[in-house]
Amino acid sequence: MDVDLVVPMKHPRDGKSRLRGAVEADRHPGLVLALAADTLAAVTSGAHVRRVLLVAADPDSVAELAQLGVEIVREPAEKTLNAAFRHGAELLRRDDPGSVVGALQADLPALRAGDLADALAEAAGQRAFVADRQGTGTTLLLSAPGAPLDPHFGPGSARKHTGSGAVPLKNPLPSLRSDVDTPEDLAHVRALGVGKHTAELFI
C-alpha cells in the first residue's frame, strides 16, 4: 500500500532543545538538519512512499532538504505540532481523498526503508502507530485510507494514540522506533548505524 507522509519541522535553530550540548552550540542547527536529512533520505528511497510534505515553521531554513525529493510548505497560523500534521494531511488529501496519510517524525537518522515498509504492511489499512523505543512517544501514525489522521503527538502520545483507537504496531522496527530527543538517544542511534549526513558530523 502506498502512503503520503507529513513531516513537521521547527526552525533547526529552535528544534531539539533537549539535544543541546550534544555538539557545540553553533553546530546544533546542522545536527538537527542532518537528523532530518537522514530520515528523509531513507523515506524517499522506500518503494511505498509516494509524496513527502515537510511542514516547516520557516521553509527557508530547511530549503536544502528539498533536494532529497520532499515538498516544503509553511506551517499554518496555529503554530503547534498537531496543527502542522493536520495541515499537511489536509493538503495531501485535497489531491487524493482516498489516500493513506502518515505522520512521521524528522528525528529518525537510523531509519531503514525496510522498517517503514514493514510498518505499512502490518498496518494493512488500519489507523495504526509506531511507539518510540521507550514506549511513550510516537514516531509514525498512519491513517486508514481516506479516513482522518487525528494526530495526538506530544508527551505521552503513544497512550493518546491507543486511546483514540489507533492500533499499536508490534513488529520490532528498531530503526523506526529510535527517535533522537536526548544525547543518550543520539548515542543509541550511532550504535545502530546512522545515515551519512549525521555520520559526517562525528568524523
Ligand SMILES: Nc1nc2c(ncn2[C@@H]2O[C@H](COP(=O)(O)OP(=O)(O)OP(=O)(O)O)[C@@H](O)[C@H]2O)c(=O)[nH]1
Ligand atoms: N512545523 C512545526 N514543527 C514542529 C512543531 N513542534 C515540533 N515540531 C517538530 O516536530 C518534531 C517532533 O518534535 P519534538 O520531538 O518534540 O522536537 P522538538 O520540539 O524539536 O524538541 P524539544 O525542544 O527537545 O522538545 C521535530 O522535528 C520538531 O521540529 C511546531 O509547532 N511546528
Ligand SMILES: C=C(OP(=O)(O)O)C(=O)O
Ligand atoms: C512529539 C513527540 O515526540 P518526542 O517524543 O520526540 O518529543 C511524540 O512522541 O509524540
